[in-house]
Amino acid sequence: MFEPLLSVKNLTKSYLIPSRGFLSKPLKLKAVDGVSFSVAAGETLGIVGESGCGKSTLAKCLARLVEPTGGQVRFKQRDFLKLGAEDLRQARRDIQFIFQDPYSSLNPHMTVAQIISETWVVFPDLLPKKAWRDRASELVQLVGLDASDLDRYPHQFSGGQRQRIGIARALASEPKLLICDEAVSALDVSVQAQVVNLFQDIQDRTGVALIFIAHDLTIVRHIANRTAVMYLGRVVEEGPSEDIFSNPEHPYSKALISAAPILDPNIRAAREIINISGELPSPLERTAGCKFLSRCWKASDICSSLEPDLERFASQRGVACHHAGIGAYRTDKKGK
């Protein structure tokens, strides 16, 4: 049977927060709460959501930089969460991370060549030492830098160039999956586009799968094949990007997408802005029912008692809302 590169089932990460009282039980904060999705080889999955919705925790769980508390992650047909220390170390050469801040994610004491070669220090069987320099120079050229940059230090580069170094480093182990956590949000607008295009080039060339996490909706729409919208640790809607952005079903995705500023005055005039009141509630406040309840304009009785699951509708769309798909999708599903 065909199995996707990465499949995640019911992934959960909760933290225990000490509560105020002396003997009272600690509170449980569910940063990631039962998330499921899959990524095929060469595909780009975008994850959007506001700060505090668990995007970054999810990303770190996928590389086991933090240990998930529950659920399943299968990567390359293996149960990724059950790997022992050495197996995990080996498996991680296939999962690489690109971080948000290009300034603090590079060691200032190392030259670019050293930063990139570090991967081969960790995985010596990947490449003989003699070939390091040549391969490093290939990599920096792949990301649009010059081979003469290899002996320079990170402080001699601009933000966009540093992000390129970070990408070259991530590519050194020839990964199958790149996780980009807000990889372009710290960059200037004119440089952002260069890096976004670079990601697409690299994907075309190497067939690496991308998980692209960002709060900038327009960029995710541009780069991702599929998009998952997160709210308070849960995926509330998932599906092909074009579908999600042109026809969001979940009230939160609707509000989120309508709130993004639009450049073109004609499109802007046609848009209907949905203002949702308030802000993200504290993840500690445990309520039964839908997590979006407090800000939702469609809420009804069922929403306060029963938390909706991500239900799959037509065309691989999943929506976690009792009121979603009142039109075609819903009848479709009931008929089955």
Next chain:
Amino acid sequence: MININDLPGYDDAAPLLEVDNLCVTFESFEGEVAAVDGVSFTVNPGETLCIVGESGSGKSASQMAILGLLSTPPAMISGSVRFCGIELVHAPQSTLFTVRGSGVSMIFQDAITSLNPSLKVGFQIAEVFCARTGSDRANGRKYAIELMERVAIPDASHRVDDYPFQFSGGMCQRIMIAMALALNPKILIADEPTTALDVTVQRQVMELLKSLSKNADLALVLITHDLGVAAEQADKVMVMYAGRTVETGLTDAVFAKPYHPYTQALLSSMPDVTNNFNRLGIINGSPPVLTKLPEGCSFRPRCQFAAPMCRLNRPQLFVSGPSRASACLRVNDIFKKKSSNV
């Protein structure tokens, strides 16, 4: 309290804010650095001007200089800034004290760190009001509640006694706006007011600013790097690059048909609903380092239209259409010709 009307130079007929050839230079080890180099603009009542640019383009420095918030030295400021005819550059502190708050006020990007964490928000909002009008704390508290209601903070009468940490980012930004409005200024300068906020909260703050400028006839100077925000909020835009203004004009006109290669490239590098499946247009290279500006036009090394003439001198801003100005020497070759072909 001195009224603005009593200040020397006050003139009712003068433009609300008139900035003329403003320069801000800093002394550095590598010589003088011009963070802002000859910027001019005017703001009229009720109008929203958006200043767009990347980091280091001088957008914040120019606004800080307007309110005299840069300490001199190290900054050296020349040119002229007139608020209702009152000269603010090198003005005595007493003049600046009077104009700040009641004439021009400012809000900053990071609201949470701009507030004092150890004082109740109500006190912080009313502080300037009490100091200026000499009213007592009880009155100040009442006024603070009124202001908090004006910026749509729910349950203001209770929350007035809360501390900043009890508010979320969006609410803190509202508190900053309330504070800035305390003395009924005529101009509000907002430096990246929504950058640190989430999309849905950004929308709320944008709507608030819009309603304030409409209902209270408040002029807004909005500094942002987000072209989408600029397109939605502004009547006029001013695009800055390396300390200089490269293009000004009415928002829709500029974004529909830019007259400067930088603006054009910036717009094509934004993913939008319309160019979704295409590759993004890119601007090669990165923004220049101010100590090592290229000779001639500072955008030249990154410009696809650069010609030998662009190396000779830094182009001045000149009129390129109805209420439009562009600082591109080749504006007629590149943009006007194209439009006549279409």
